[in-house]
Amino acid sequence: MSRAASSPLAALGPLAASAIALAAVAGVSWLSAALLPVLGLTSAALLFLLPVLLAASVGGVGPGLVAALGGAAAYNFFLLEPRYTFRVHELENLVSVFVLGAVAIVTSRLATRLKAREAEALERARCSDEAAALAAVLAEGAPGPALTAGIAWLTERYGAIRLLDEAEAAGGDGALSSLDQAAAGWALHNRDWTGHGTEIMPAAEWTFFPLAPKNRLGAPVAAIARPATGTTRSEAELEHLAQLCLLLGQCRDRAELETALRGRAVLEESERLRRTFLASLAHDFRTPLTVITGRLEQLGATSAEAREALEAARRLDRTMSDLLGAARIEEGSLVPRIESVDPVDAVAAACAGLAVPEGVRLERRVPADLPFVAADPVLLGHVLVNLIDNALRHARGVVTIAGAARGTGVMLTVEDDGPGIPEAERARVFERFARLEGSDRAGSGLGLAIVRGFAEAMGMTVTLDESPLGGARFALILPPSRGAAAP
Structure with missing residues (x-):
């Protein structure tokens, strides 16, 4: 409520305000008539402006005109000669009426404009206070x-408020x-006000903000019920509610972000525990596996069963090495020791540590004059062993290892004549624990994940496409040696 609206004249209404304005005119008339010898006619006439100003500023144009006409009549009757008579044929009488009427209008x-501006300012202040109060509520806790x-x-x-997404x-x-x-x-879908009180579907019972x-698409909307009084909200009130709903949206975004962060923290902790467990498991298995492998190598000289068990133990040892390697990759602790490596020797060492299944032929087509490459010998050995072992497990009759100079570097390929890998699934085979539907290349997928992780750590690239033999063809691009070990 404005200050003017709280005054007695405004509270009494136009009729009462006019009556009080006339009473004020009467008081001024008595005062000016009594003091006319002292004030003089001009000063006494100015006193009649006071009731007009008061009535017009507080009661509006109606009471102001009543005060103007009453003042003009009183001025003519009490002050102008001959006094106590009405004479309106002279110009001075008409001027007083027009002046007082103009002042009233x-x-x-x-006053009306000032009241409107004051009301707007008070409404803006109220809306700001309400928005600040809601922001304080939303910021607490x-x-x-x-x-x-x-x-x-x-x-x-x-009134009732609901938050709705598309499903609701x-x-x-x-x-x-x-x-x-x-x-x-x-x-x-249009991110605008809709429903009751708006220009779009105003017959609705709810207003949607x-x-x-x-x-920003996809965010929910707030539904606010029609006022219980049955009135229609004004555009200014709708604008204010839209701003308040945006505050709700910001708080909702913070709530979703906090939930996502908590979920991510739980996931990261679970992933950390999993990596720790795998690394610990792999490390703890290495020592007994070393003992078992040593005993089986001694027994393998005279026992075919021991040789078969030895191969299984070696396969398990490679799996443990892969688990340790995966943990190092995920933790970011893998630091390759780059040095000059002969790719011919690396391929030979990788093949020597593998058992070729019965009925499968392993062919090597690696020229002896290939240039040296920059690699970590241990990591490169893991990469080649995993690629060759993967090919041996899925080949029907032959696995081919080939090498060729590529620019200043070297490209090594491992191919098999197995069932191959569908083109749509080739990117997934390098993911950890990936399983391909409809393919006997299920496995755990860990070995190829190690291949990609170790290769990228050494600055190499590994690709997969279809082999002329009918199966899969893995290509490893090795950078040239720079003649010195990398730090």
């Missing part, structure tokens, strides 16, 4: 409970009519 218009408290805070002031707007729980559902869908700016 101008003053009332100025965790975002989730704060959002619930903010919705309850707004419900007390504006389309189906809901029966609380929304078909028209309200259509309005909610329009608000969700976006919880995010227009450039």
